[in-house]
Amino acid sequence: MTTAVDITGPLRVDVLRQALDRVVATRPALRGVFSPAVPYHEIAPARPVPLVHRVLSESTPARRWQAAHDAAAQESRQPFAVGATPLLRALLLTAEPRRHLLVISADPLAADAWSANLIQDDLVRHALAGTRPVGPPTDDAYPAVRRNRARWEQGPAGEVALARRRARLAGSTDRLPWNAPAADADDQGNDALTEQSVDLPDAVVLRLRERIRAAAGSTLAAGLAGVVAALPCEPTRPVTVTSTFAARTPGAEQQVVGWLSTDVAVVLPAPRGQVDDYLRALRSEIFDVLGDQWLPLDRLRDAGQPVPDGGVSVSLLYLPSQLSGGAQTTAQRGPVSGQRSAVSVCPTGADIDLFLLETPPPRADGSRPLVRLGAICTRSRAGMAQTLLNRWHDALVALADLDWRRSSMTQWRAMVATAAVRPAAVGAARL
Secondary structure (H helix, E strand, O other): OEEEEEEEOOOOHHHHHHHHHHHHHHOHHHHEEEOOOOOOEEEOOOOOOOEEEEEOOOOOHHHHHHHHHHHHHHHHOOOOOOOOOOOEEEEEEEEEOOEEEEEEEEOOOOOOHHHHHHHHHHHHHHHHOOOOOOOOOOOOOHHHHHHHHHHHHHOHHHHHHHHHHHHHHOOOEOOEOOOOOOOOHHHOOOOOEEEEEEEOOHHHHHHHHHHHHHOOOOHHHHHHHHHHHHOOOOOOOOEEEEEEEOOOOOOHHHHOOOOOOEEEEEEEOOOOOEHHHHHHHHHHHHHHHHHOOOOOHHHOHHHOOOOOOOOEOEEEEEEOHHHHOOOOOOEEEOOEEEEEEEEOOOOOOOOEEEEEEEOOOOOOOOOOOOEEEEEEEEHHHHHHHHHHHHHHHHHHHHHHHOOOOOOEHHHHHHHHHOOOOOOOOEEEEEO
16 A cells, blocks of 8 residues: 655655654554464564655656656555565655655555555654654554454354355356457566556536435445446346455544455346446445455355356455545645645456546646546456446446436446447556
8 A cells, every 4th residue: 555645845854754653653553574374463563664765856847746756656566575564664755845755655464545544644743743753652453453353253243244245145256247358469468567547527427426416326336337337248147346345433443554444245236127226236235245344355255156258357446535535635734734645556366456536646747537447457458457447437427417217227238338439548557
């Protein structure tokens, strides 16, 4: 998990170092030591956080800022060594004496999108204030939260939830049907990752939000239904899409840094009936999954059935503004201000990882839409991903103008299939 903060003003690097060390000293998850040999992890004593400070030398401010974003993208792709601690590092890129990009990377074993907000708040409170932390560090409740979740999973409530979700997944498949071109011949077998993205027009997003509110619907349900409508080949039975839920129970969990998000399997019904009924069914499914989200996905995997003739596995990550950083206001401490500027999306292992970001961080050129759609996959599946991404875009554009009560899923899919204009995916890059 990588996030970036756009800092304006006379930043003190020595205070930033101390603030980073303070974060690790108070967040035990970032001191975790993981080993593939054991099913648990230990909490190590606090150690200094690696901070690299680089002063950029490109010829113009615009080129230096672009170089900062390029370096941030490169940093987000650097893994953490197995068994290393702390599970946090930072890169400070100075484009001008009063303009910096702070790139903060945390191992995904130790931090999720919710945690990124907490880490940034910690740093803002100390580093931007220009003052040294006062008082001894105190750990958050991460160990207690983990123990509480483990007790639930292993207890009667967890067993009931496991039986309920397995029954729901029975007869479904985690392979979506696919009959579109898979890849260019030159990229066959290429495992390098590539990311593509396309922005939904703001006018479409505003219409969709109005329709969702009027129907008491869900943005995630609309996004999932859009994936079904976008498939070149119609599913003949329920399919499962992996998603990641970051919901936390009120109280201690909301103040804890750690990977507390859960990969879940959402069952998408075959596209039958009216659009309104389909969206309501998906919203109900999402609420059911939320109730059982503490269940590890690997305990559910044997409930579904793979498609014998192949298909493609898909995950969909939905980051609302509260988790994408878009809802965070600029933090001001005297002459120094900080604004979250970027967020990374981690691959899950699915054939194609789709993401839907609300109020995403701006691109290097400053453009910032209300919603950005994207896909991550290997180069060998880039053609497949671009087809799905463009059709997903078309499906959501069509959904904004459909009469949900009178239009059928078949009609919606037909509109996507005959869409005349397909936007070229932008922001494509090798990872």
